[in-house]
Amino acid sequence: MSIADKLSEVKIRRLPLRPAALVERNASIRETVAAMKAKRLGCALVCEQGRLVGLFTERDLLNKVIGEPVGYEAAIEQVMTPNPAKLSLDDSVITAMRVMKEGDYRNIPLVDNQGTAAGVVTVRDLVTYFAEHFPKEALNLPPDHDQTMRHAEGA
Amino acid sequence: MLCPYCGHHNIDGMDNCEECLHDLSFFDVPSPTGGLQMHLMEDKVSHIPYDRLVLVSPNDSVAHAVSRIKAIGIGQAVVVEDDSLVGILTERDLLNKVAGRELDLEKLPVSKVMTVHPDAIGERDAIRVIVNKMAVGGYRHVPVVRDGHPIGIISAKAVANYILKHSGLDF
């Protein structure tokens, strides 16, 4: 099976996804930022009783908060992107790539059939997944890539 | 491994074919056989469109850097000193070091918030190098330099789009 076939067959749920940062819509920006830092993610899923209602990303942080008159105690729903593009865990990896390209997104929240937030897939998850198919070519490189030996080494 | 010249089944890693004595050492190292693997190993990073570059100095204020990148609609600034790459200021740095803290961004210099001496690549490096930087190094933006001077920056989004394009499924 070529990598192209794999990308269209493999579902997002098969990727090693990281647990999402979840906050309620009335959580403060400060709490949201803390949740993102704790989970080391670039976005937080904003929910109302478990259902996804918005997305707050580092880009929103840059454009709507830093250097702007809104304070960190304000509710996150003021600065989130409401009703973001979303996918389900059973959508394919290639669908995720297309949605990211079309919408120019880096993070896509994942929901189940009821609209409950179920995680997030990031552009880095996709690049890493791709790289794992080429361990010899892409994973096994020296720290300074100029140092790659051209031929086999041996004693 | 099969000798490509005479078809003899050799033991892995033999320097020469037992039958025809041809040099086999070149066939052990990874070489592209086609498709995405070929693109990964042969295409240079200059095949991937660079993102717009905003250059700032380490002494510029964070407020100044932020307003410049916001004005263009991007999320990172490349920090140079005497034309050489010394750092990168990204949204992740802002999240980790600025957000939620009582800081005067007009007085805070970029040097205190930026990621120092980020990994960079050359324009003639193969695609697999940037894939490695992102997958293993964990970077989402990698500056492209020529003689230490930044000439572009490639984002993870651009790499993902490149993969999509060459997978033949971009429609």
Place this chain on the structure above:
Amino acid sequence: MSENGHSTNGAVKLTRKDFQTDQEVRWCPGCGDYSILAQVQKVMPELGLPKEKIVFISGIGCSSRFPYYMNTYGFHTIHGRAPAFATGVKTANPDLQVWVITGDGDALSIGGNHFIHALRRNVDLKIILFNNRIYGLTKGQYSPTSELGKRNKSAPMGTIDYPINPLSLAFAAEATFVGRSMDVDPKHLAMMIERLAHHKGSGFLEVYQNCNIFNDAAFKSFNEREVKEDRMIQLEHGKPLLFGKHKDRGIRLNGVTPEIVSISENGGEDGVTIDEILVHNENAPEPNLPYILGRMQFPEYPVPMGVFRAIEKPTYEQMLAGQISTAIETKGAGNLEKLLNSGETWVIGPDGE
């Protein structure tokens, strides 16, 4: 010297670059060792130790080029003897964090003896064994972990040696931390290196590493990205041993033999529910169950990966330091000069008398 001075307590925070050296990294293109190096360099800054407190000790082999590429203290010692050096370093200077980098040939062939005793003594060493199932540096002879019947340079008609399982040997040697990971799963590898770093006592990590020149694809049959979920099993403490794309298969013990069963809520094909599945316990005092898990091989079983065993007991250097201080308290500090000159001594005269 780190350039990035951000930290909470004023101490300089190290980055990955601080652990890289300027040496040309001389491994073959595509070698799995690069991946292991990258992950070790990634984990080191997070341990919060200054570089002067870390030592990498290696023996001989491709794996053993490692200390040259780490910007910490390092020893490149003689074949198989790295654990002996490491025991000396750690007991003399217990503040150091000592890592031993070795390979299947170095540790299990010539170094078998030192390997056993370093683990047995529970010296706080972190031993990483790069298992590529071949002698790589010497260009392709079979090793103690090469499969029976494998055709290679020193066995042109196939090996007639039965291989040994490094994990089984580690359990027999009473290692207090035993884990396994692989070069093609960088995240898992990083996590295992971190766990090994935090363990106090003899720690052993086997890493399946691909030698693409002399033994290519040795592990591909089960660790390739697409088949990994079905042919490998992740060990997590306190969780049942499940595997498969949909986590619908598990391991159950039938006496002392593990069995693969399909599970589902109401009994599945084999009539088995999740309650019958083995739950992994890293902290069991005896290594009986981890030993059984360590014997599971592809294709009969999924290959287990993760921490098999992690127990704590007083380490060698702790007990030694304790004995030394007790001896000093009761008998006073010793004097080496005096000891050497005590007892019967004589001087050899000019005629040799």
